[in-house]
Amino acid sequence: MSLTKVPQRRWASALLSGKYRPALSTHAPIAESPTDGSRRKGNISASRQPHLMRCASTSYRPHPKPVNTRPFSVSVASRSRNNTATPDLTMENKLQSVTFRERLAAAYPWTTAPLIVGAPMRVMSGPDLAVAVSRAGGFGFIGPGLKPESTAADLETTKGLLASSGIPQHGAVLPVGVGFQIWNGNLDVSASAVSQYRPAAAWLFAPRNGQTDVDVWTKRLREASPETKIWLQIGTLQEALDAARSASPPDVLVVQGAEAGGHGRTSDGIGFITLLPEIADATCESGIPLIAAGGVADGRGVVAALGVGAAGVAMGTRFLASQEARIKKGYQDEVVRATDGGASTLRTHLYNHLRGTFGWPEQFSPRTIINRSWVEKQAGTAFEDIKKLHDDAVSKGDGAWGPDGWTATYAGANVGLIRGVAGAGEIVEGTRNEAVKIIQTLSGL
Known part of the structure; x- marks a missing residue:
């Protein structure tokens, strides 16, 4: 692919800013930025249709579905049963994360590239931490509390902190997200909190019954607050495919690698360096941005994640060593x-x-x-x-x-x-600045 639209020496800054967009065919509604006003509304998902749209390249066509395989059990970019590989995805497809970053920036205008997310760690990620991350240009999430009712109390505290935070208000939503542990929580209580406080995003994970549970949760939370975007944490390719092809696909997929702390896949998890690009290739038609999670602690991890197709990163453990964490x-x-x-x-x-x-x-x-x-x-x-x-x-x-x-x-x-405790804002800004310097250095190669 030619990068003639952006000179090579300027490629790195374009990657960070989201200004670079590869030339696309008329069959590429995913990678092009919205022009119909949906961007102004913060509409992250290119489509809520259960089918998947074409990838950016006109040269790429899905291989015919192998015979006698379970529906959606293989990626459109995977090998078929007769071991015939589909054509490689083009660089245009692999750089869709640049456009996804631009769309995320439109939906969450207080954020700065590269996007750094404070993961919703149970109890540890409270209002102080979430607001500090968002104030620094990241996206802070509040974690589940000790009981379902804790979320509403945390959001009330957050609302008060935001009033004096200086973070630009984006419509009616709060510039923070909230994580839910609904498998042992209360969906009614969760939906009530979302309806009352309108967080910018709701992060879901750990369904006992897979996508069936997620669809129920997603439908209920979207009904409670249509402006709240659904982020779904997954840890396998199959989970990603099930989510992308479901009747209620998420707005963002958080791809958690096996390095992550807290609860992750028990036996089938792998590192995001391998997992995320495979998911990016397999779900390129869905228009769903990917956030990398698991093992990122500094700018080096951010650059690695961006390089394999992430639109941003989520950090949890790094923020355990923040001054704002609710931690002993x-x-x-x-x-x-x-x-x-x-x-x-x-x-x-x-x-x-x-x-x-x-x-x-x-x-x-x-x-x-x-x-x-x-x-x-x-x-x-x-x-x-x-x-x-x-x-x-x-x-x-x-x-x-x-x-x-x-x-x-x-x-x-x-x-x-992780070698010391620092303020969450300092962590966000330091990680971002380190990533930018690395990308600028690499752009001269």
Whole structure:
């Protein structure tokens, strides 16, 4: 593909600003920016139709569906049963993320490229953190609380903080998002909170029954607040295909890699460096922007994500080490202390069970920093004995965490990249500036 529309030396800045758009055919309604007023309305999805539109390239055509395969079980860009590969997607398709970034900027006008999202970590991501991220040009999300009713209380607090934040108001929606854990929550309570406060986005994940559950949640929340966009976190190609081809496709797909902290795919997760570009190729016809999540802690991760097709990144663990996080000091100190995430973290349900949390959908398990509870389990200590030691440790304050602690320290495999606590705004701006410098340096190659 030729980049004659933007000189090569200016390509990097165009990529960041969203000004670069590859020349498209008349069969490319996805990648072109809206011209019918939908951009002014913040309409992210190119279409809500259940079918998928063509990708940008006129040379690309989907391979005929293989015989005797389950509908949607293979990507339009995948190999068929007879091992015949479809034509490669063109660079135009692979750079759709530039146009997606422009559309996200139109929907969320307070944000600055590259888009940095504060993930909705349960309890930890409260109003102070969400507002600080959005004030710095990112997109802050409030996480689920200890109970479903906590969301409305957090949104009320957020509304007060936003009144003096200086963040430009975008219509009737709040310039923050909110995450929901509906599998064990209350859809009625969630819909009521969305209807009353109108957050800019609602982040969904962990459906017990796959897309069937997501469709129900999406329909209800859209009815409650049509202006609130639906973000869906997924961790596999099949989840992405099911979402893109559903009757209620999301406005944004958050592609979570296996490096992520908290709850992710139990056994079939892979890193986003591989997962996201495959999803980008497979869903290029859907017009759904992709946000990369899992393992991003600095500008290097942002550049990697943009390079494989993301329109932005979501960071969770990095914001655990922010001044605004709702987190105990012992927990935060352990996130900063830990190194070598491949060896010091793992996915296990042990800490859920020690905390009395049961019932998570079996597809999901949390990543945590290893401590004494896990060591004792590996040594064969009975669960009841570990539970007693765990419960005793909870009463010891910050000493409950650390290598000799017993309580859960949910965090991502990127803990080794986190070396200190800073303000959330400083984290957003520092990460963004580092990414821009890297892209500018690479543009001279």
